[in-house]
Amino acid sequence: MNIASWFSENQQWFFSGAGVTLLLGVGWIVKRFFIKDSSINQKQSSGKNSINIQSSGNINFTSSSIKNDTEK
DSSP, rough: HHHHHHHHHHHHHTTTHHHHHHHHHHHHHHHHHHHOOOOOOOOOOOOTTOOHHHHHHOOOGGGGGGOOTTTT
């Protein structure tokens, strides 16, 4: 039995809703497990007396924004 003959024999069942649900389920499984998500996940850990900067792009510092330990 090939796919064309199976489809012609079962087209009423297929389009009644059960087949559509089955196709959507298979599509969801393929998307979930086989297609990589291109979103970026960032994780950050901080310690005592630390400064944390997190960005999804560029961060530019000027000399006036950087302070030495001696400046208060």
